[in-house]
Amino acid sequence: MSARDGVFIAFEGGDGAGKSTQVGLLAEALRAHGREVLVTRQPGGTDLGAAIRDLVLHGDHVSPRAEALLFAADKAHHVDLVIRPALAAGQVVLTDRYTDSSVAYQGAGRDLGAAEVHDLQMWAVDALVPDLTVVVDVDPAEGRRRRGEVHDRLEAEADAFHAAIREHFLAMARGNPERYLVVDGTQPPDAVHAAVLDRVRATGALDAVDGGAP
Template structure:
């Protein structure tokens, strides 16, 4: 296996099953001898945890303030955790990254996807994942899986989550070389196999061809 740092993000709607896939991939890569750093956004650092609690469980936050807080989380996260881990050759796997901000604040909050994208890219100094996996489920399926546990964003109406899903899929369609869309209703092991297959075929695990 290559000692080069690797950055993989899992995206998708609330309740899609991202956390399960993060856990399966981390275990598989550790078995292959890689150092794996698992994180999430917001919340991957001490500052991020405070921001996460503020925007997801606190009082009302205006949409533009929400977008700026998420950008601040990512700026600190990349500087303090992601880049240092990649510099020493680790694989960083994150549950959500900049695409979530573009989808949730740009499309869901209707702040303008292009504007939110530019803000995010400035915050992370243009660092993009080597692969972004979108675990795709409908808004209705996501709500069924979440049950009665809701944070401030999860509790939004299905129209909000439909807009987010559509934007995730549009981003993937626009850059298929950087994205893998998987059906979130498939058994977790089948989804994991698809992710590993894409990583191997693209050469990101040190073999295969791009």
């Protein structure tokens, strides 16, 4: 790997798991090692994505199939306009959620079929998958406690919905351990970050610039 190679890392997990905190910590560490980092999120990483995010998470009822299609549209647009160009420029792209969220939330949580939603997502992103997917794992009760009293439309779903999502994230990770890292999100943020950094170092994202300095 050279310093011009882009690296794509996604953070997944249930609502309230602490993904955004870990994205920020990793971005800071990578920049300290000389990497150019793009931090983004789905939905919401483009103007179109922000509109879709507001519609789906804060608007009126959206039918499950329409929800899956809207999230797929967000990802198709986001990948074409943001992610692929950044990777081509040699940046490290960190995204707070990617296709696995749709597979877990709409495929498992909404019971639309994980295989069907996966195929839709892969078509939308033209089969672009992360080099590493970090699943920050907490149980639904802990996630709800952390979120407090304010919930968007998906966060407000019952614990059974969130339990199905959690189990599907863990099942995806078990099925492809070379691409996934599952970390215990109940640990202190610094401990989670240390585990993430160890795995990211193995991708070469740090070594590419400075020869692997800690």
